[in-house]
Amino acid sequence: MSFHNTTDNPSRYEDPKEHEEARTRDPIERVQRYLTALGLWDEKKAAAMTDEVREENERALQMAYAADAPRPDDVFANVYATLPPRVARQKADFLDGGA
Amino acid sequence: MPQRNIVEAVNNALVEEMEADPRVMVLGLDVGKLGGVFRTTSGLVDRFGADRVVDTPLAEASIVGASLGLAIAGMVPVAEIQFLGFTAQGFHQIGPQLAKYRQRSRGRYHCQVTIRAPFGGGIKSPEFHSDAVEAQFVQTPGIKIVMPSNPYDAKGLLIEAIRDPDPVLFCEPDRLYRAMRMEVPDGAYTVPFGKAVLAREGEHVTLVAWSAAVELCMRAAEQLASEGVSAAVLDLRTLVPLDIETLCAQAAKTGRCVIVHEAPLSAGFGAEISATLMEEVFYDLDAPVARVGAFDVPFPAASLEAYYLPSVERVVAAVRRTME
Numbered sequence: 001m002s003f004h005n006t007t008d009n010p011s012r013y014e015d016p017k018e019h020e021e022a023r024t025r026d027p028i029e030r031v032q033r034y035l036t037a038l039g040l041w042d043e044k045k046a047a048a049m050t051d052e053v054r055e056e057n058e059r060a061l062q063m064a065y066a067a068d069a070p071r072p073d074d075v076f077a078n079v080y081a082t083l084p085p086r087v088a089r090q091k092a093d094f095l096d097g098g099a
Numbered sequence: 100m101p102q103r104n105i106v107e108a109v110n111n112a113l114v115e116e117m118e119a120d121p122r123v124m125v126l127g128l129d130v131g132k133l134g135g136v137f138r139t140t141s142g143l144v145d146r147f148g149a150d151r152v153v154d155t156p157l158a159e160a161s162i163v164g165a166s167l168g169l170a171i172a173g174m175v176p177v178a179e180i181q182f183l184g185f186t187a188q189g190f191h192q193i194g195p196q197l198a199k200y201r202q203r204s205r206g207r208y209h210c211q212v213t214i215r216a217p218f219g220g221g222i223k224s225p226e227f228h229s230d231a232v233e234a235q236f237v238q239t240p241g242i243k244i245v246m247p248s249n250p251y252d253a254k255g256l257l258i259e260a261i262r263d264p265d266p267v268l269f270c271e272p273d274r275l276y277r278a279m280r281m282e283v284p285d286g287a288y289t290v291p292f293g294k295a296v297l298a299r300e301g302e303h304v305t306l307v308a309w310s311a312a313v314e315l316c317m318r319a320a321e322q323l324a325s326e327g328v329s330a331a332v333l334d335l336r337t338l339v340p341l342d343i344e345t346l347c348a349q350a351a352k353t354g355r356c357v358i359v360h361e362a363p364l365s366a367g368f369g370a371e372i373s374a375t376l377m378e379e380v381f382y383d384l385d386a387p388v389a390r391v392g393a394f395d396v397p398f399p400a401a402s403l404e405a406y407y408l409p410s411v412e413r414v415v416a417a418v419r420r421t422m423e
Contacts, residue, residue, distance in 0.1 A: 078206035079241050081264040084340030085293065087240070 001026060103283035105276045108250035109139045109215070112257040113177065115287045117147050120175060123261060126153040127162055127179030127215075136181045137217055137276055159189030163214060167197050170210040177261060183218030183270055184230035194239030197266045201241065213260045213267045219311050219361050220393075220408050221274035223401035230398055231362035236268050237338055237371070243267045243292060244338040248275070248313035250283045252336060255290030262289070272311035279314075293340035297349065301331030304355040304418050307346065307372060309335045312359045312409065319359075319414035328418060338368055346372065347379045354385035355421045359409055364392035386421040 001023060003010060010019070035041035076083065076091045083091065103111060116123045124147075125140055131154040134141030144152040155162050159180055166176035180186055186193060193214065201209045220229040236244055245260055245267055247253040253271065260267035298313055299320050306316040313334045320330040333349050335342065350356040356376060358369035369390040376388050391409045399407050 078202045078204075080201070081209065084243075086341055086343060 100282040100284055102280040103250045103254070104278070104280050105247070105250045105253045105271065106137055106139050108254040108283045109257060109271065110141060110143075111283065111285070112254040112261075113140065113143060114146070116175075116177075116258055116261045117143070117151065119287065122173060122175040123177065124151040124153065124169070124174055125177045125179065126155050126166065126169075128155055128157050128181055130154060130179050135179060137271075137273065139215070139271070139276075140179065159185050159187075160192045163189045163192035163197060163212075166212045166214070167192065167200060167210055170212045171200075171208050175211050175261060177213045177215060180214060180216040182224070182228045182230075182273075183216040183232055184227040186214075186216060186232065186236075187227075190235075193242065193266075193268070194236065198236075198239045198241030201265065209264050210266045211261075211264050213257070213263075213269050215257075215269045215271060217271045217273040217276070219272050219274055220398060220404045221311065223404065224273075225401070226398065229404070231360065231393070233268075233270055233338060234362055234366065234368045234371075237368060241266065243340065245269045245292065246272075246309035246336065246338060248272065248298070248308075248310050248334050248336070249279060250281050252290050252296075252334075254283050255288050256292070256336065258287055259289040259292060263292070270310060272314075274311045275314055290336070292337045293342050294337075295333055295335045295342035295345040295349075297331060298334045299330070299332040301353065302329040303353060304328065304357060304421060305331045305333055305349050305353045306414065306418075307333045307335065307350075307356060307358045307369075308360065309338065309368075310361070312361055315409060315411065316359050316414060319411045319418070322411055322415055323418055326415075328422065330418060341371075341375075343375060343379070347376065350376050350388075351380040351383035354383060355418075356384070357389045357391060357414065357417045357421060359391045359414055359417075361393055361408060363395045364390060365395045367392045386423075389417040389421050391417045 032041055032046060073091060073095055076087065113125060125143055129136060130140040131144040131149060131152045140152065162178050162180065166178040169176045180189065197210050197212060219231055233244055233246065236242055243263065243265060245256050247256050257269060260269050299317060301320065306320060308316045313332060316332045320332055323330045331349065331353060333346065358372050360367050360369050362368065369392055373388045373390060376384070391413050393407050393409065
């Protein structure tokens with residue numbers, strides 16, 4: 001369990017006891033305990049999956065870093081199959097350096 | 100050639116497209132066994148079966164959300180929300196989700212979804228049913244907004260909507276559902292989006308409208324003619340895409356323009372049209388652009404709706420002001 005985002009500060013509104021109590025109900029941990037009890041899960045599998053997910057995230061991050069920066073007029077991309085005339089004109093004016 | 104009203108035209112469009120394309124399906128509250136609250140989907144479940152004509156729970160967010168998922172999976176859903184005012188319960192699924200899905204997935208997915216929604220006043224329905232909230236969806240780019248005013252356009256625009264690769268909000272004027280009949284041919288045809296049409300020629304002033312307000316403007320133009328004022332009526336047909344070219348050319352031609360809509364005046368789509376005319380044809384205008392809308396108050400009880408909605412009298416009065 002973590003914060004909502006980097007500007008969040010749960011210490012200002014959350015009772016630490018509530019947090020500790022909620023930790024005992026962490027659904028990811030509960031599912032792991034449940035699967036372990038069924039003999040379907042163990043630490044080795046958990047570690048392997050963690051590595052796999054971490055690598056997948058890392059690949060995705062590198063791909064995103066390596067991608068070309070979006071072009072300014074990409075704000076008009078993929079909104080409609082064919083831009084309505086008014087939006088097409090906004091795009092043309094924008095590319096023209098106008099308003 | 101067969102004569103159809105809007106209910107029959109919508110039904111016929113659905114039949115044509117479901118016959119032609121097995122991916123096309125209909126879902127919504129009571130669209131199956133009942134045939135829809137206004138009977139627009141009458142007979143479809145018998146013809147195409149309950150797998151393609153699905154009665155849903157009363158849950159607008161789920162109706163639209165399920166349509167989005169079905170579209171991604173390759174179906175072409177036509178969802179019915181019983182009244183446009185009820186889209187409030189499904190708004191997140193329409194604007195933030197459906198309209199944005201192409202962009203959110205960087206073009207990997209698109210949503211070929213049509214949402215049909217009857218709307219508008221004049222039939223003495225209870226609260227929430229009559230709200231003309233079409234402009235709210237202009238602020239959620241990615242969805243097209245279609246507002247037919249007559250049976251021929253209703254069929255052609257609905258087929259165009261179903262075939263459009265992007266989501267379409269298709270608003271049907273409930274006051275006009277059975278108010279008029281006209282020639283609506285059998286067989287599929289489309290009416291293109293973004294093409295306004297001159298419903299009536301006129302020299303002195305242009306009345307700009309969509310959906311049921313077009314019919315109102317036609318009556319106002321008739322009365323104005325008896326007073327010697329020649330009023331054109333421009334039917335926008337679609338708000339997104341907007342036919343700026345025809346709008347501006349027509350306003351410039353008559354030099355006077357009155358925009359009429361059923362939605363509350365403030366921030367209604369009339370404000371967008373007026374601003375567009377200021378930007379594009381200001382120097383061709385002979386008078387300030389005028390607007391006639393509903394008052395900026397909630398849609399009232401049935402006994403008061405005639406006073407709330409724009410009327411022939413209010414349209415004529417606005418025209419007289421621009422003629423001074």
